Amino acid sequence: MGATTLNWIQIDELRVTLLVMVALLSWVVLRYTWRNFALEPSRPRAMGWMLGCLASVLVTLIANHFILFLLSWTSISICLHRLLLFYPERARAVLATHKRMITARLTELLLAVSFVQFYLWSGDATITGTLAHYAETGTVPMAAMLTLVVAALLSCAQMPFHGWLMQVVESPTSVSSLLHAGIVNLGGFLLLSFAPLLTEAEAARWLLGVLSAVSCGLAILIMSTRISIKIRLAWSTCAQMGLMLLEIALGYYSLALLHLVAHSLYKAYAFLSSGTVRPIHNVLVRNSWVTLAWFMFSLVLINGALWLSFGHFKPTAAVLLSLSITLLMSQAHKFSWLKSVLIAIAWVALYTALTLSAAQVMQDGRVHIALDLAVAAWFIVLVALYWWLEQHVAHKVSQRWFIRLNAGLYIDEWFTRLALWLWPRPEERHRYDSVQEEESTS
Known part of the structure; x- marks a missing residue:
């Protein structure tokens, strides 16, 4: 692939494709947000954070230097955090945003560790320089690739770090559309940027393939038990992200790119039109x-x-x-x-x-x-x-598993408790207890 490279930015076919897609989605989401918040006094605040988030995504896509990439990646997280807390009085949204904040900080730490390892290995702090060093030596820094893979799994909300993705549907619809159609896909873009190295990193491919396959499969089963449109769409995103990462692990980079673009366009439309969707019924195969x-x-x-x-x-x-x-x-x-x-x-x-x-x-x-x-x-x-x-x-085994799947196999419950133990905040712990009490009495 041809590429035009400056020290800090990079423009090639992959990035041009994603830039065009992001530009289209940005226009649609911003237009929807402007109309949807017409009666909101805080519409300028929502539009400001939305523009900041989209600008950070665009910078991330063209970033070539590790520092610029990491700064823009972190900026996306900060802007999204403010958007997810647009209605801070919603207890579930606050708890989900707190869990996502913990996951985001861990992702950024892993990304920084991976970039440091790449720099120490290649002596170059750019993506193109790292790929050029691999082309010259034919060796791969396995530890850096393993760290990069884990960062991508966290970024794409794979199990067991998925719960926040289901719960942030409490945020405005346009924010959910932006998150599911664009931001959560960045883990796939990250791995595609280092695809030549991933091809040779056997252990990293197995780790990525096994974890994403398990997460994708379980998300599909769990999704089939949900009746809420937005919750089903959120579980669908978890499954689709797992499938996209799985395609990357298998070496199907072109298919993963197609999946990334198609999922972004579909999920943006699905969330923005979720208010007009009729009830969903599971399809039974009769013959x-x-x-x-x-x-x-x-x-x-x-x-x-x-x-x-x-x-x-x-x-x-x-x-x-x-x-x-x-x-x-x-x-x-x-x-x-x-x-x-x-x-x-x-x-x-x-x-x-x-x-x-x-x-x-x-x-x-x-x-x-x-x-x-x-x-x-x-x-x-x-x-x-x-x-x-x-x-x-009607079988008791089927009914028992329906209950477990409907509860998400209780995976997020364990992660929530662990997250509040690792990074406790009194208001989130109180809200979590209140939500649990409401769900137990309903």
Whole structure:
């Protein structure tokens, strides 16, 4: 990829793509915020912090020097903190913002440690200089990559550091849209910026792949038990971020870039229109044989398209896309078989074309086939488990697991207690106890 590099900033195809996306989303979100806060006396304050947050995101995208990157990254967190506390009287929002603040400080610390390790290894304090040193030596600082991976996992709100993402929906809708459509994606951008090093860091890829796959799978199961539109969207973000990080771990950088852009556009629209969404009902697959036939047909079709386009299979991508086509077509009773097959072929063609377009911007790394097969099997097991739970809703095992999943497997409860113990603030501890008491009596 060609690149124009100054010492402090960097402009290349990846960053131009994301800058265009952020510019579009910024215009939409700011316009919505201006109208939504028309009757709010504090509208200038909201617009100011929103502009500051968006400006910090733009600087982060083009930052090349480690100091500039870290400062702009921290600035995003500070501006977002003020936006999330726009209604400070909401106890749940205050508690969630406090937990996010702890996670953000830890992320920034890990990011700083990683950058220091890169500097000591390469002798250069820029991203381009670090990548150039790797190209010359062929070695990778494993400790720095492991630290970077953990920072990305924290930034993308992966389990068990996910609870704040579900609870900050108490903030204004435009703030939720900005957070879910842009800011939470920055962990993926961080890893894509260091993609050549990540390709060679085997331990970091396994760590990223395993943790993101587990977080993504559990988030999907938990999301299926929620009925609130915004809460479902928040759990969807957790799952989608896990999937994007998983694609990066597998070496599918072009697919991860496509996922990042598509998720940002979709989630911005979803949150801004959440007030008009009708109630959501879980989809049940009635005919197992038809479902199995659709899945096998889709799997063959997608693997064929991937082989012709890229010269190799993508097991995880093929399984997930096949499942999505199966879910759609098993419910499309009004379509004939011929129309359904044509729709499936068109879907695969669109996916392949978009992935090829993304590959012009971000080239894939070396595919981790062992991790890919393991993750594909993991998702098949999860879908089988979900299908069994949905088909046996009256079974006591299904009911017991529904309660646990609806409670998020109680993971966030443990993290909340740990966070308040590590960084106690009397007002947050009091509010947490009040929220717990309200939930126990309701």
